[in-house]
Amino acid sequence: MILDSLKNSARYYSIHPRLERAFSLIASTDWTRMEPGTHLLDGRDIFVNVMDVSLKRKPDAKLEVHDAYMDIQVLITGREEAFGWSERKDLVKPLGAFDTAKDICFYDDEPQTYYTLRPGQFTLLFPEDGHAPMVGEGDVRKIIVKVRR
Structure with missing residues (x-):
């Protein structure tokens, strides 16, 4: 799991060859x-889910993991969004x-x-990261850029 400012995104390009393109698309859009929904940015290798959501209480946010994709999650509007986190190996x-069709599994473990x-x-969330997004109060707009590993 990485938490950083978007202005520092170039530091992470070397992690995976698709990250430079993904961060470039984030910055240029x-x-x-x-419109909310799923938008293909580079076929199924890089796509984005644009979401207008109401944040939830900690007990209602379940940890999730992915195998095929990394997530780059960005808060677009709203004050803040909290995430629960645990190492996948501990779930x-x-x-x-x-x-496998949705590339997701949910867990009832405590973060x-x-x-x-x-x-x-x-x-930036990797397959090794169990994460429980969308925790907090109020309504937000966020994007989840899915980057195929």
Whole structure:
């Protein structure tokens, strides 16, 4: 898991060959004008989910993991969004089988820790990261850029 300012995104290009393109698309798009939903940015290798959501209480946010994609999550509007986090290897309470079509599995474990994301920042989540997004109060617009590993 990485939490940093978008202005520092170039530091992370070397992690994966698609990250430079993904961060370039994040920086060059007016996300306040884009319709909610899924938008292909580079086929299924890089796509984005634009979401207008109401944040939830900690007990209602379940940890999730992915196999095929990394997440770059960015808060577009709203004051802040909290995330629960745990190492995937420590998750022991799955809420069902891994859904390969949706690349997701949810867990009922308690997060090890919480951290806060604000506009102008991003969190980069890897398959090793169990994460419980959308925690807090109020309504936000956020994007989740999915980058195929």
